[in-house]
Amino acid sequence: MSEHPIEVRDVSKRFRLYHERNQSVKAAIMRGGRARYEEFWALDDVSFDVKEGSTFALVGENGSGKSTMLKCLAKILRPDKGTISVEGKLSALLELGAGFHPELSGRENVFLNGSILGLSKRELERRFDEIVEFAGLHRFIDMPVKNYSSGMYVRLGFSVAINVDPDVLLIDEVLAVGDEEFQRKCLERVAELRAAGKTIVVVTHSLMTVRSLCDEAVWLERGRMREWGKADQVADAYLGQVHVDLQAQESAHPRPGMGKVRFVRLELLDASGRPVDQVCTGDSVTFRAHYEATEPVEDPVFSFSVHTPDGVLVSGPNTKEAEISVGKVDGSGVVDLTVPRLLLLLGNYDLSTECTDNTVTHSYDRLQRAFRFDVKPGTPHETYGGLTSLDGRWSVGAEG
Amino acid sequence: MTKLQEIASRHELFVNLTLRELRGKYKRSFLGWAWSLLNPLTTMLLYSFVFGFILEIEPETGDPSGLKNFPLYLLCGLLPFNFLAMSLNGGMGSLIGNSNLIKKTYFPREIMVGANTASWLVSFLIEMTLLVVALLIVGNGVLVWLPAVLVLMALQTMFVLGLALALSAAAVYFRDLEHLLGLVLQAWFYSAPIVYPMTLVTEQLSEDSVLLTIYNLNPLTRFVTAYRDFLYSLRWPPVDELLYLVGVSVGALLIGYAIFGRLEGRLAEEL
Numbered sequence: 001m002s003e004h005p006i007e008v009r010d011v012s013k014r015f016r017l018y019h020e021r022n023q024s025v026k027a028a029i030m031r032g033g034r035a036r037y038e039e040f041w042a043l044d045d046v047s048f049d050v051k052e053g054s055t056f057a058l059v060g061e062n063g064s065g066k067s068t069m070l071k072c073l074a075k076i077l078r079p080d081k082g083t084i085s086v087e088g089k090l091s092a093l094l095e096l097g098a099g100f101h102p103e104l105s106g107r108e109n110v111f112l113n114g115s116i117l118g119l120s121k122r123e124l125e126r127r128f129d130e131i132v133e134f135a136g137l138h139r140f141i142d143m144p145v146k147n148y149s150s151g152m153y154v155r156l157g158f159s160v161a162i163n164v165d166p167d168v169l170l171i172d173e174v175l176a177v178g179d180e181e182f183q184r185k186c187l188e189r190v191a192e193l194r195a196a197g198k199t200i201v202v203v204t205h206s207l208m209t210v211r212s213l214c215d216e217a218v219w220l221e222r223g224r225m226r227e228w229g230k231a232d233q234v235a236d237a238y239l240g241q242v243h244v245d246l247q248a249q250e251s252a253h254p255r256p257g258m259g260k261v262r263f264v265r266l267e268l269l270d271a272s273g274r275p276v277d278q279v280c281t282g283d284s285v286t287f288r289a290h291y292e293a294t295e296p297v298e299d300p301v302f303s304f305s306v307h308t309p310d311g312v313l314v315s316g317p318n319t320k321e322a323e324i325s326v327g328k329v330d331g332s333g334v335v336d337l338t339v340p341r342l343l344l345l346l347g348n349y350d351l352s353t354e355c356t357d358n359t360v361t362h363s364y365d366r367l368q369r370a371f372r373f374d375v376k377p378g379t380p381h382e383t384y385g386g387l388t389s390l391d392g393r394w395s396v397g398a399e400g
Numbered sequence: 401m402t403k404l405q406e407i408a409s410r411h412e413l414f415v416n417l418t419l420r421e422l423r424g425k426y427k428r429s430f431l432g433w434a435w436s437l438l439n440p441l442t443t444m445l446l447y448s449f450v451f452g453f454i455l456e457i458e459p460e461t462g463d464p465s466g467l468k469n470f471p472l473y474l475l476c477g478l479l480p481f482n483f484l485a486m487s488l489n490g491g492m493g494s495l496i497g498n499s500n501l502i503k504k505t506y507f508p509r510e511i512m513v514g515a516n517t518a519s520w521l522v523s524f525l526i527e528m529t530l531l532v533v534a535l536l537i538v539g540n541g542v543l544v545w546l547p548a549v550l551v552l553m554a555l556q557t558m559f560v561l562g563l564a565l566a567l568s569a570a571a572v573y574f575r576d577l578e579h580l581l582g583l584v585l586q587a588w589f590y591s592a593p594i595v596y597p598m599t600l601v602t603e604q605l606s607e608d609s610v611l612l613t614i615y616n617l618n619p620l621t622r623f624v625t626a627y628r629d630f631l632y633s634l635r636w637p638p639v640d641e642l643l644y645l646v647g648v649s650v651g652a653l654l655i656g657y658a659i660f661g662r663l664e665g666r667l668a669e670e671l
Binding site: 075099 | 410412413419420505507576577580669
């Protein structure tokens, strides 16, 4: 096998947007010709290689063409220009259990689905027990799949797809299926395939996945390739752009609030008081907001909040709930929130701050996701994902 | 790897999809496989009653077999027509009905259409076997003609598959083709000598009329008369008619596949 099992060269894919939904002979005759449509390029001149044994991510916003790219790799869509070559046996996890026939039993469907994925009958017979075992469906395997729950359906679909022993595996964020237990099994199996030197391409929104799982990545924006390189760098560049977009949105809408207190800037300080934008889990840090009060304000409430880039709120402490009396503020000053041990785990986080009146209903000013910082692994050392450490204490031993 | 090699390498998938079609068709029904025979049997009884009994259409006498039996005469044309009609109907819906597979997985799409045709071919084979048994019971020695009948069935399968391929892809772009097909099949049924002997048409039309030429060039007419020559009359059809069938079948398959090839590129996005 060559060094690059996947080679994508100058690939463009055009979609047609029809003006009417369903095509018909009648409509064509009435119109006197083919349907009218607009074209748009879902992919525009994209080229990249995927190294053998690497895990590769396609990132981008919705509609950026990343799923289209994956379908082109899977040969489901045919590019209008350019070439794609994929070497080795390919398995695509686009939709689990696609092609199951409701009237047929689980057993019959395993053989049918397996042969769609390119497995011979003999290979399937050899792996059958493993497939059923993995899906955990012993008792139900001879039941028609129309009687399966959606979870069972998906489990069987995944189990077949993952057990075809592919050289190249394409995954489209379908892994977020099933219960926790099954998700864990899926991730383990993907990790096994990675370790076994299989080439994996994932389409994902989660930059956490990109950073923690992937070696290289391509960032697509409206069908064009913005960046191709090391996963970390691409994730950074992508985040930077999302950040710029957010700020552009912010400045397009003037800051709300009554303006008696204005924030000047946000900072993150390390233990020695130096402004930083990168810290490690377990570090002592201080969040600092500089403000200016144009007139005296009695008892305002200050708050900080930390979001993930995807917009998940991690924490949002404020002075009122902490029962800190701020008193009267006037002129310029700073608000500090000191965190002796930062328990955030590996990833990027956005810092926001807000100042409100004492009832927390009227906002004087806020800076939304105005400062981004990076957290690197530290102590507690945890790299299995998640946002924050629980900082627990372990003890293992005999009972009692 | 060329397309044909790729298709050949997926023969197991082809078999599995064919089995899926067959199982899906009969699994949920109480009578199961019997249904596939009940349909032609009922049609045969109805047509025999209406055309043979009420309208008193005289079937030809087999030459040299000497057989004269309306239901058997009818079945020699009806079964091949049913195979054609079922395959075209099924083939037309085979891509639309499996849009989930086509949008989410990859395999050569023609296998889907081929499997559908194959599933109807299986039904056709079973029906023909029973017809042969019936013919043997009434004393028609068809056994020596069976190899020729099998070749004829192979030709018809090529013809049907060619049409089904073109229709399956075209139906994705024009969803109302299904309604049109129903009408076309009905007209096609009566345009060939299935429920009536060909002599009733030739008597009405002069030897050199254009209508008669068109009637004779109708591939279904030629298939039906060839099946009848082999099974009912126990004789060879004229060589030129057989060659015509070979030409039509190969032509239909090549053209149908070419049309399919033109249309298949955007199947996943049009579905």
